Amino acid sequence: MGFRVRLLSPEDPPDAFPDAREAGIALGYPDGLIAAGGDLAPERLLAAYHGGLFPWFNDDQPILWWSPDPRAVLPVERFHMARSLARDLRRGRWTFSVNNHFADVIDGCAGNRGPHGTWITADMRSAYLRLHQLGYAHSVESWHAGELAGGIYGLRLGGAFFGESMFSARSNGSKVALSALIYLSRQAGIELLDAQLESAHLQQFGLELWPRREFIDALRRLTAGAAPDPGWHLAPRDARPIAALRDA
Numbered sequence: 001m002g003f004r005v006r007l008l009s010p011e012d013p014p015d016a017f018p019d020a021r022e023a024g025i026a027l028g029y030p031d032g033l034i035a036a037g038g039d040l041a042p043e044r045l046l047a048a049y050h051g052g053l054f055p056w057f058n059d060d061q062p063i064l065w066w067s068p069d070p071r072a073v074l075p076v077e078r079f080h081m082a083r084s085l086a087r088d089l090r091r092g093r094w095t096f097s098v099n100n101h102f103a104d105v106i107d108g109c110a111g112n113r114g115p116h117g118t119w120i121t122a123d124m125r126s127a128y129l130r131l132h133q134l135g136y137a138h139s140v141e142s143w144h145a146g147e148l149a150g151g152i153y154g155l156r157l158g159g160a161f162f163g164e165s166m167f168s169a170r171s172n173g174s175k176v177a178l179s180a181l182i183y184l185s186r187q188a189g190i191e192l193l194d195a196q197l198e199s200a201h202l203q204q205f206g207l208e209l210w211p212r213r214e215f216i217d218a219l220r221r222l223t224a225g226a227a228p229d230p231g232w233h234l235a236p237r238d239a240r241p242i243a244a245l246r247d248a
């Protein structure tokens with residue numbers, strides 16, 4: 001029996017998604033289209049992430065909800081930093097900050113347009129800005145010689161961080177932001193960084209591919225009772241921890 005994509009209405013309960021663990025071989029490319037429709041209200045987005053789903057669509061499409069199989073993840077304790085990046089950090093011109101330029105990071109990521117344009121639509125931007133205001137969505141910004149050099153943003157739910165996108169304004173900008181996120185995750189008890197889809201760029205950091213069921217089972221343990229954390233914050237351009245990134 002084939003798998004049918006669940007069609008959602010904005011009037012449906014926020015958690016009206018099917019159990020992605022039971023999806024079998026779901027539709028779409030990459031494999032993993034689970035549902036379509038609904039809305040981008042905070043409650044529905046949070047329910048989606050708790051269930052291992054995320055939205056990904058263009059302006060000319062309905063809202064599409066995905067749960068790829070396998071799932072690309074970065075286990076925090078197995079993160080690997082390239083020697084070339086460690087050498088760059090030792091030069092002492094890099095710093096980072098947290099949640100000081102969330103909108104700028106989203107806009108930087110939206111500027112990384114592929115052949116089909118950006119999936120960070122105006123509605124998506126507004127939705128994640130709202131999650132940021134509620135304390136669920138966070139950004140990590142990298143700085144080089146006082147200039148914004150890159151960043152990464154996503155959602156934190158308990159012991160998991162769901163990376164949505166990252167960008168570089170100069171060489172190594174996104175790598176430094178990712179390294180800073182790993183450093184902060186170790187301090188905060190975050191065990192898993194969800195990278196969603198396999199990426200050659202992320203393989204150098206220790207990317208792993210997990211079966212969808214294994215990933216969602218891990219999420220249920222890591223995100224149980226997760227609350228927003230608006231206090232996850234460092235001072236702007238805080239240089240104090242940057243040396244520690246070399247050992248992240």
